[in-house]
Amino acid sequence: MVDVKGMPNPLFLREEELRQAIEMMFFAYRDFTGGPDEVLAEIGLGRAHHRVIYFVGRHPGITVSELLAILQITKQSLSRVLGHLVEEAYIVSRTGEVDRRQRKLELTPKGVELEKRLTAIQRDRIAHAYRNAGAEAVRGFKQVLHGVIDAKDRRRFDISGGS
Amino acid sequence: MVDVKGMPNPLFLREEELRQAIEMMFFAYRDFTGGPDEVLAEIGLGRAHHRVIYFVGRHPGITVSELLAILQITKQSLSRVLGHLVEEAYIVSRTGEVDRRQRKLELTPKGVELEKRLTAIQRDRIAHAYRNAGAEAVRGFKQVLHGVIDAKDRRRFDISGGS
DNA sequence: CCTTTACGTCAACCATGTTGACTTAATTTC
DNA sequence: GAAATTAAGTCAACATGGTTGACGTAAAGG
Numbered sequence: 001m002v003d004v005k006g007m008p009n010p011l012f013l014r015e016e017e018l019r020q021a022i023e024m025m026f027f028a029y030r031d032f033t034g035g036p037d038e039v040l041a042e043i044g045l046g047r048a049h050h051r052v053i054y055f056v057g058r059h060p061g062i063t064v065s066e067l068l069a070i071l072q073i074t075k076q077s078l079s080r081v082l083g084h085l086v087e088e089a090y091i092v093s094r095t096g097e098v099d100r101r102q103r104k105l106e107l108t109p110k111g112v113e114l115e116k117r118l119t120a121i122q123r124d125r126i127a128h129a130y131r132n133a134g135a136e137a138v139r140g141f142k143q144v145l146h147g148v149i150d151a152k153d154r155r156r157f158d159i160s161g162g163s
Numbered sequence: 164m165v166d167v168k169g170m171p172n173p174l175f176l177r178e179e180e181l182r183q184a185i186e187m188m189f190f191a192y193r194d195f196t197g198g199p200d201e202v203l204a205e206i207g208l209g210r211a212h213h214r215v216i217y218f219v220g221r222h223p224g225i226t227v228s229e230l231l232a233i234l235q236i237t238k239q240s241l242s243r244v245l246g247h248l249v250e251e252a253y254i255v256s257r258t259g260e261v262d263r264r265q266r267k268l269e270l271t272p273k274g275v276e277l278e279k280r281l282t283a284i285q286r287d288r289i290a291h292a293y294r295n296a297g298a299e300a301v302r303g304f305k306q307v308l309h310g311v312i313d314a315k316d317r318r319r320f321d322i323s324g325g326s
Numbered sequence: 327c328c329t330t331t332a333c334g335t336c337a338a339c340c341a342t343g344t345t346g347a348c349t350t351a352a353t354t355t356c
Numbered sequence: 357g358a359a360a361t362t363a364a365g366t367c368a369a370c371a372t373g374g375t376t377g378a379c380g381t382a383a384a385g386g
Binding site for chain 1: 192295299302303305308
């Protein structure tokens with residue numbers, strides 16, 4: 001028999017290791033969204049608006065269907081948020097030229113400004129973490145996070161460690 | 164002048180790099196919570212219940228205040244969810260022995276069972292990502308995620324790469 | 327004794343998700 | 357060219373889970 005105290009059950013360690021990851025995901029996401037949430041609250045918007053503004057900014061001309069596929073919410077839910085953002089002139093919606101059933105979404109200058117402000121908060125947090133961890137750690141971070149994402153959405157990311 | 168085409172603006176690359184991280188955080192968290200959400204919906208519970216069950220399971224005897232500090236929600240909001248979990252016998256609340264104002268929370272066997280079921284889903288997803296990425300990447304993942312978390316909560320995690 | 331702390335509770339409200347039913351316009355298919 | 361499908365919008369009702377504010381009670385601590 002091996003000394004159980006000196007060399008504890010590797011399955012137990014693995015369980016602890018994995019629980020740590022689960023917990024870090026919770027705390028990291030909580031704090032990652034906390035900053036933008038404060039700014040949004042000041043102007044009467046919520047996290048749902050942020051997500052829409054972010055992805056429209058990231059993919060100008062994105063259609064409503066594409067947005068729904070990313071956000072994985074119902075069109076009724078998106079409609080409320082998106083409608084509000086169009087009313088408040090953060091986003092414009094124009095009819096698609098090739099398929100006139102589609103609505104292509106884009107940020108207005110006002111939308112771009114807000115998007116920048118919100119993204120800057122998250123970008124600075126990530127930049128800080130990246131700087132302190134180093135390039136090797138960043139590669140690992142992306143690799144693991146990539147594996148956490150559903151296979152169907154992995155193609156969105158090139159994590160070959162380019163730069 | 165350096166050739167701008169051959170060697171693009173490093174600030175632009177950095178911006179892209181950071182946006183990639185922001186986006187991966189969104190997709191990873193979306194998919195990380197998606198599995199448990201489905202199970203919870205079947206039994207009439209939500210993500211808020213999951214969080215409570217998780218942290219009570221992780222820290223048996225945790226007080227209401229401690230839970231509030233972790234979840235960062237109001238006690239009124241917690242009360243609704245926690246009250247329901249106590250009613251449905253997932254959690255028991257007993258008066259603290261040393262400080263009788265406190266309520267110490269614990270999972271019942273029923274609560275343990277649900278916690279295991281939910282955590283298993285997330286654990287398997289992380290385990291899969293860890294296995295595919297390798298030990299070095301896991302270290303990097305933890306280092307970066309650690310840096311994303313607010314300093315006040317970092318002490319919860321030992322990321323020294325122990326095993 | 328008085329103050330503070332831990333917890334609970336009532337009430338109202340808001341943001342954001344859901345289902346289901348239905349409409350309109352445009353495209354695609356047979 | 358008619359029929360089916362698709363993209364998008366809309367109305368309504370409802371659930372979850374957050375918020376603020378006010379107030380109550382019991383225990384602890386100065």
